[in-house]
Amino acid sequence: MSNNQRSPLRAAIRIFSALALATFTSAALADEQRPAPGIDLVGINMSGANFAPHVTPGRMGTHYFFPEKKHFAYYAKKNIRVIRFPFIWERVQHDLDMGLNFDHMRMLRKTLDLAARHDQKIILDMHNYGRYKGQLIGSPEVPYEAYASVWRKLxxxxxxxxxxxxxxxxxxxxxxKxxxxxxxxxxxxxxxxVDSQTPIFIEGDRWASAFHWRHVNEDLLIEDPADNLIYEAHLYLDKDFSGRYAEDETVDPMLGVERARPFVEWLQEHGLKGFLGEYGVPAHSESMLEAMDELLAYLNEHCIPSAYWAGGPGWGEYVMAIEPIxxxxxPQMEVLQKHIANTCSDIGPAAAQ
Structure with missing residues (x-):
């Protein structure tokens, strides 16, 4: 075959190879971004707007941060579409006798907009520990109506x-108290x-501890005319349940399951829906990662969604953070990815038989 004959053939082969590679790459990307079967059970907390709660209202970009498009895009690529978003009451409403702050509300709306553009859903989390400016809700300083009023406006x-x-x-x-x-x-x-459709998440007293739920929240049965409540607990694996892990702390692989079980059994007995709104483990601990794996398998078994603590801006190399470096x-992301696919059709757990 002459050189003149080889050139068109080689060109055709190059074009065919390029087309095949493009087709394969597009299919791979589509598979990566294709929604997993079941419902959205695996989520994350996108923290940052709740930083420096002792400095209020504070300055955005200095004391606290809102996420950018890149944060939503990363988790969307990982098929993570549930985002719990903490914010501080004092930044939304600087004083109880004032309306809502325009600039902070604008940023909350922008956050919701970014989530919607990435096919994600936000749980707006008032991150205030039952207090406003250090005073308990229900005290003379912060009457129930003041708390009700801010949520009505939101x-x-x-x-x-x-x-x-x-x-x-x-x-x-x-x-x-x-x-x-x-x-x-x-x-x-x-x-x-003002809103009869949107789910409302109810956390329990004692830091919403899943393990201690039955000791302090046995009778936390709130009435909802819309019948659309989801009860929420939190869970960490360190010795004092706080999330302040010791450097060399190791745990039994079933510790997360055992700490979640009291909350799950309470839900089952009352026929209620549940959510594990916070949990997290140090990236360097193999035993913690294994316990996290077992915990997520248990939650998936009962169709209970969860949100890992935490992602979003400002975390740096913090040991529990899940933002990429x-x-x-x-390492925690690999564990989350194992549990995205599920066979659930609704939030659980199922009522006890």
Whole structure:
């Protein structure tokens, strides 16, 4: 064959190879971004707006941070579409007798917009531990109606937004002197005055501890005219349940399951839906990663969604963070990916037989 004959043939081979590679690459990307079967059970907390809660209102970019498009894009690529988003009450409402702060509300709406563009859903989490400016909700300084009022205004502003999944009315109330159930009911009543569709997430007293749930939240049964409540617990694997892990701490692989079980059994007995709103482990601990794996398998078995703590801006190399470092996934992400696919059709657990 002459050189003149070989050139067209070689050109044709190069074109065919390029087309085949492009087709293969497109298919691989489509597979990576294709929604997993089942419902969305694996989520993350996208933290940053809740940083420096002792400095309020604080300055955005200095004391606290809102996520950017790249943060949503990363988790969307990983098929993670549930995002719990902490914010601080004092930044949304600088004083109880004032309206909602325009700039902060604008940033919350932008966050919802970014989530919607990436086919993700936000749970708005008021990250205040049952307090406003250090005073308990239900005390003379922060009456129930003040708390109800802010949630009524938030629901009016964000109801129906395509990026909204639910209202997490309070992060980790604790030491509330019995005031928390009344506060939770007041918030639910206020939200339902303006929004009868959106799920409401109810955390328990004692930092929402899953393990201690039955000791302090046995009777936390809030009434909802829309019948659309999801009860939320939190769980960490360190010795004092706080998430402040010791450098060399090791755990039994079933510790997460055992700490979650009291909450799950309570849900089953009452026929209620549940959510594990926070859990997290150090990236360097093989025993913690194994316990996290077992915990997620247990939650998937009961169709209970969860949100890992935490991703978002400002974390750096913090041991529990799941934001990638220099483009490299953290070890916890591999564990999350194992549990995205599921066979659930609704949030569980199923009622006890």
């Amino acid at each position: 629901a009016e502003a964000f109801r129906g937004h395509p990026g909204l999944w639910g209202y997490d009315i309070m992060n980790e109330p604790h030491s509330t 019995g005031l928390w159930p009344g506060a939770a009911q007041a918030a639910v009543n206020a939200i339902r005055e 220099k483009g490299k996934d953290r």
